[in-house]
Amino acid sequence: xxxxxxxxxxxxxxxxxxxxxxxxxxxxxxxxxxxxxxxxxxxxxxxxxxxxxxxxxxxxxxxxxxxxxxxxxxxxxxxxxxxxxxxxxxxxxxxxxxxxxxxxxxxxxxxxxxxxxxxxxxxxxxxxxxxxxxxxxxxxxxxxxxxxxxxxxxxxxxxxxxxxxxxxxxxxxxxxxxxxxxxxxxxxxxxxxxxxxxxxxxxxxxxxxxxxxxxxxxxxxxxxxxxxxxxxxxxxxxxxxxxxxxxxxxxxxxxxxxxxxxxxxxxxxxxxxxxxxxxxxxxxxxxxxxxxxxxxxxxxxxxxxxxxxxxxxxxxxxxxxxxxxxxxxxxxxxxxxxxxxxxxxxxxxxxxxxxxxxxxxxxxxxxxxxxxxxxxxxx
Amino acid sequence: xxxxxxxxxxxxxxxxxxxxxxxxxxxxxxxxxxxxxxxxxxxxxxxxxxxxxxxxxxxxxxxxxxxxxxxxxxxxxxxxxxxxxxxxxxxxxxxxxxxxxxxxxxxxxxxxxxxxxxxxxxxxxxxxxxxxxxxxxxxxxxxxxxxxxxxxxxxxxxxxxxxxxxxxxxxxxxxxxxxxxxxxxxxxxxxxxxxxxxxxxxxxxxxxxxxxxxxxxxxxxxxxxxxxxxxxxxxxxxxxxxxxxxxxxxxxxxxxxxxxxxxxxxxxxxxxxxxxxxxxxxxxxxxxxxxxxxxxxxxxxxxxxxxxxxxxxxxxxxxxxxxxxxxxx
Numbered sequence: 001x002x003x004x005x006x007x008x009x010x011x012x013x014x015x016x017x018x019x020x021x022x023x024x025x026x027x028x029x030x031x032x033x034x035x036x037x038x039x040x041x042x043x044x045x046x047x048x049x050x051x052x053x054x055x056x057x058x059x060x061x062x063x064x065x066x067x068x069x070x071x072x073x074x075x076x077x078x079x080x081x082x083x084x085x086x087x088x089x090x091x092x093x094x095x096x097x098x099x100x101x102x103x104x105x106x107x108x109x110x111x112x113x114x115x116x117x118x119x120x121x122x123x124x125x126x127x128x129x130x131x132x133x134x135x136x137x138x139x140x141x142x143x144x145x146x147x148x149x150x151x152x153x154x155x156x157x158x159x160x161x162x163x164x165x166x167x168x169x170x171x172x173x174x175x176x177x178x179x180x181x182x183x184x185x186x187x188x189x190x191x192x193x194x195x196x197x198x199x200x201x202x203x204x205x206x207x208x209x210x211x212x213x214x215x216x217x218x219x220x221x222x223x224x225x226x227x228x229x230x231x232x233x234x235x236x237x238x239x240x241x242x243x244x245x246x247x248x249x250x251x252x253x254x255x256x257x258x259x260x261x262x263x264x265x266x267x268x269x270x271x272x273x274x275x276x277x278x279x280x281x282x283x284x285x286x287x288x289x290x291x292x293x294x295x296x297x298x299x300x301x302x303x304x305x306x307x308x309x310x311x312x313x314x315x316x317x318x319x320x321x322x323x324x325x326x327x328x329x330x331x332x333x334x335x336x337x338x339x340x341x342x343x344x345x346x347x348x349x350x351x352x353x354x355x356x357x358x359x360x361x362x363x364x365x366x367x368x369x370x371x372x373x374x375x376x377x378x379x
Numbered sequence: 380x381x382x383x384x385x386x387x388x389x390x391x392x393x394x395x396x397x398x399x400x401x402x403x404x405x406x407x408x409x410x411x412x413x414x415x416x417x418x419x420x421x422x423x424x425x426x427x428x429x430x431x432x433x434x435x436x437x438x439x440x441x442x443x444x445x446x447x448x449x450x451x452x453x454x455x456x457x458x459x460x461x462x463x464x465x466x467x468x469x470x471x472x473x474x475x476x477x478x479x480x481x482x483x484x485x486x487x488x489x490x491x492x493x494x495x496x497x498x499x500x501x502x503x504x505x506x507x508x509x510x511x512x513x514x515x516x517x518x519x520x521x522x523x524x525x526x527x528x529x530x531x532x533x534x535x536x537x538x539x540x541x542x543x544x545x546x547x548x549x550x551x552x553x554x555x556x557x558x559x560x561x562x563x564x565x566x567x568x569x570x571x572x573x574x575x576x577x578x579x580x581x582x583x584x585x586x587x588x589x590x591x592x593x594x595x596x597x598x599x600x601x602x603x604x605x606x607x608x609x610x611x612x613x614x615x616x617x618x619x620x621x622x623x624x625x626x627x628x629x630x631x632x633x634x635x636x637x638x639x640x641x642x643x644x645x646x647x648x649x650x651x652x653x654x655x656x657x658x659x660x661x662x663x664x665x666x667x668x669x670x671x672x673x674x675x676x677x678x679x680x681x682x683x684x685x686x687x688x689x690x691x692x693x694x695x696x697x698x699x700x701x702x703x704x705x706x707x708x
Contacts, residue, residue, distance in 0.1 A: 001388070001447055001624050002381045009380070069380050262698050271695060281691030284698045285618075285642050292382070292617040299382045313610055362599075368609060369602035373582055376597040 003295065005073070012066070013073050019050050020081040028084065033206070037163055040087035044118040047086060053116045054092045061100065061108070062116045068298050072248040079252030090160065091115035091122035093246060095168050095187075098238045102185070102226035111166070111187065123164035125155040125188065125212055126235065133363050135170075136179045136232065140214060142171040142186065149173075149186065149224075151194065151217040157357070161197045161210040164190045169219075170235050173228055183231030187223040194218060204349045247314055251290055254322055257347065258287050261329055270332060279328055286321040290314055309372045316364045319354035326351040382620075388451055395455035398424070403461040405669040411462030412539035412672070422463050422494070430465060432492025434473035439488035441472070446561065446626040449473050450568035450619060457572025460672045462540040464497045467508035470565040471498030471516040474523065477626070478555030483525060487514060499544070500562060501683050505534065509544040516554065516562065517546060518685075523558035524551040538675040560637035561626055563684055567619040567637075570644035570680050574612040577655035577673045581605060584659050601658060608654050611647040618643040635697040642690035648677035 005013065025043045029035040047053040048062075056071040057063025066074065078085070086092055096115050099107055114120035131138035140153025151171055158167070167188040174182035188195070194217030199207030226234035262271075262280055271277050297310035326348040330337045337344040355361040369375045384392065402421055411418055425431065434449040435441020442448075449469060456465050472491040475483055490496035490513065499509030502518050509515045510533060515526045529549035536543045582605060585596030595601050622636035652674040656663035663670045681687075 001384060001620070002628070003621065003624055004628075005380055259698070259702055262695070263702055266699050266702070271699065274692065277695045278688055278691045280698070281694035282642070282687075284694045285639055285691065288639050289614045289617055289643065292621050293613060295380060296382045296617055299380065303381070303383060309609060309613055313613055317610065317614075362603075365603045365606040366599070368606040369596075369599075373602070373605055373609060375582065375586065375602045375605060376594050378597050378599045378602055 005069070009067075009069055009073060012070050013077060016052065016074060016077045017081075019052060020077060020083065023050065025081070025083040037087060037160070040084045041118045041121075041163075043084055044086040044088055048117045053086060053118075054096060057092075057096060057112075057116075058100070061096070061112045068302050072294075072298055075246065075248035076252045079249045079256065085246075085249060086118065087160070087163070088115055088118040088121050089246070090124055090168075091118075091120070091166075094124060094238045094241055095122040095166070097241045098168065098185075098234060099187075099225065101237050102230075102234050106222070107187070107225065114165075120165040121160055121163045122166050122168065123158050123161045123190070124238070125158060125167045125169035126238075127157045128154055129156055133360060135235070136183070138170060138172065138183070140169075140171040141175075142173045142184060142219070144173075145218075147221050149184075149219045149221070151186075151188070151214045151219060153214050155212040155214070156200065156209070158197075158210045158212050159208055161190065161212060162199070166190060167195075167212070168238060170231050173231070177229070180232045181229060183235070184228050185225045185231040185234035186219045187225055188217065188219050189223075192217055202350075203352065204346055247294055247318065250318055250322075251287075251294060254290065254318060254325065255287055257322075258283055258325055261325065261332065265332055276332060279331075283321065283325050283328065286317065286324070290317045290321060293317065309368070312364055312368045312372060315358060316355075316361055316368075319351075319361065322354050323351045384447070384451065384620075388447060391448055392451045392455060395452055396458070398428075399455055399459035399461055403459045403463075405460075405672070408460050408462055408540055408672055409669065415539055415542075417462050417464065417542075421461070422465075425463060425465060426494030429492070431468045431494050432472060432488070433469060435476050435488050435492045439476070439484060440492040441476070441488065442492075446473060446477075446564065447620065447623045449565055450623040453565050453568040454572035454575075454619075457569035457676070458576045460540055460573065460576065460676055464508040464512075464542075466541075466565065466569055467500040467512070468494070468497045470500050470562055471514065473565065474516055474554060474558050474561045475525070477561055478523070478558040479525070480555075483552065483554070487525075499529070499531075501543075502685075503546040505536075505679075505682055506531070506544050506546055507679075507683065508542050509546060510542060515546060515549070516558070517551075518559050518562060521559060523554040523562065525554055526551050536675075536679055538672075538679045540672055540676065541679065543679070557626075557630055557633055560622070560633045563637050563641045564619065564622040564626055564633075566680055566683050567615065567640035567644035568623060570648040570677060570684075571612065571616045571619050573673050573676050573680070574608070574615055574647055574651040577652045577670070577677075578605070578608045578612055580670060580673075581608065581655045581658045584662075588660070595660075604654055604658060608651045608658075611651050615640075615643045615647040635694065638690045638693040638697065641684045642687045642694065645681040645684045645687040645690065649674075649681055652677040 029039050054063045055066035055074045059065045128138050142149040142151050167190050169186040169188040172182050173184040196213040198211045200209045200211050201207045293310045294314045297307045300308040329344045429442045432441030433444050437443040496513040499506045499512040499515035501507050506515050510531045515529045517524045526549035530547040531544035534543040534545050588595045618639040622640035625632040625636040655670050662668045
């Protein structure tokens, strides 16, 4: 058992820290999301120039062939530095690895490089109004027409759709087949008339996500990824990648938020109150549990090729802790934390989405119960 | 980064599990509880394997291994809810090895390592295995005291699988810094085992027990509660083994690590074992079903740990100190 980083890992981390110190992202621009997105996109270009945009990608595709631990270190350091998540995070974490696993040589040649530089942004077309937790029941149709597929349907929860060139689209190509088998994974061009984007406003007031209305959108045959009818398997590759590296970024952000709260509470003399000291100590405990358990999960994958129970537990624990933290802040700071323009108010509201996005806590509990604990499927 | 037991440590764990499954099933635990006596044959076997001296240096007659190995054994004995003086004796020995003076080590370790002597551990008001022990190691605020031939009063607790006493008096010698953290780290490891057993028993039960024509484990109210039991158990596991690792590899981290382990175990032990009773339904509430031994053990372990809240407060102090030192989060 060794909870320290190896010499190689420390060297990697130090090189990265130096790069961040020399390449300050600056302050997030205020107000409009277009400016914020442009800031993130520009920072990703700088990461790409430095060779840091996708450490976990193989060197042949522009990455550093980083180990899982190095990948975790990258996301921790990114979080620590105050730099933004790369604008093309879905391309880097989802589309890229999925194309590397299932793509033809031509597809890899065509799509991977522009992901790194954020030249071509990717979004995800999976969930639908009637297909959230039950993703396999999705209804968006793809019908063959000569060399092309014609798409009709609707997608929801698509972030960055308005900036995206490409969409990882899962659609039904065979309605006769059992629901998991009639799906195909496409790489869809977002810049066409058949694709309409409508912003979807969240409780935070912001439209971080969008709806996609697909009516006669066209996809050439060579943009099928992984073969017709194989969409579910390809989608699983995407879903499995969804949380790996991002988890370490989110953990560090949680830690930073907590440190800000503790710092503020200490300065305002609030820690004299034993109840507050108790609640903050408990949050510190939960935050450390998320970090330690994530490291255990990393070890399990590196040693045994697959996560142990930790894999399913960390997202659940992280979202629960973030919600408790943002709620505690309101109790600590009083009504000022509920002012419409207060950043803590935004965090409070945004945190409600954490236990829903990327797999609801209820579904995660089902997965733990069925796949980790071996309990019979629930009715 | 390798946050996992080594192959050797896994082997110790597997051997311990196998041995205790055979030699300390619940029938034996119940027998020990109902006669208020440890089984000398079981203790004799553990002594012969060298377990009490697992974390004592070879020069003093021990196995020369470390706190992680000690935690592995504590966990497995917790899993069995075994009725032996192992926790107290082996922990006291490990603490004296790590924080005692040369004189204290020379005087007590050989006897403890060979099982010739037993030790007690805890606080003055609640000390496990103190009656009749050669020494008791007692948590006294932030320090630990080694008390020789203590005078004790019996304390009959709800956990009859373990002997408890209050310390009336005895000559005290302080142990070195980190002693209290090391005591708590090992108790936390025992709690991990108690939680895991509670979870395993619960899973076996809810897969078998049918109502309304289906196993009750297929109801989400039950399966989700089991998932929550796993989360609490794994949280205790992550922190307990982090502390065990820190004790050997980076003692500067031990203060905070022990507080993390204590808080997670103090909270998790009670909630997981309470859930286990609940998930067993009516049967869970019977003496015969054995689930209660784990609940009772967890209650006493939480008391020995001093409860979760004390450690939350300590963790806030640690977090503030780190921030003031500008230590990276």
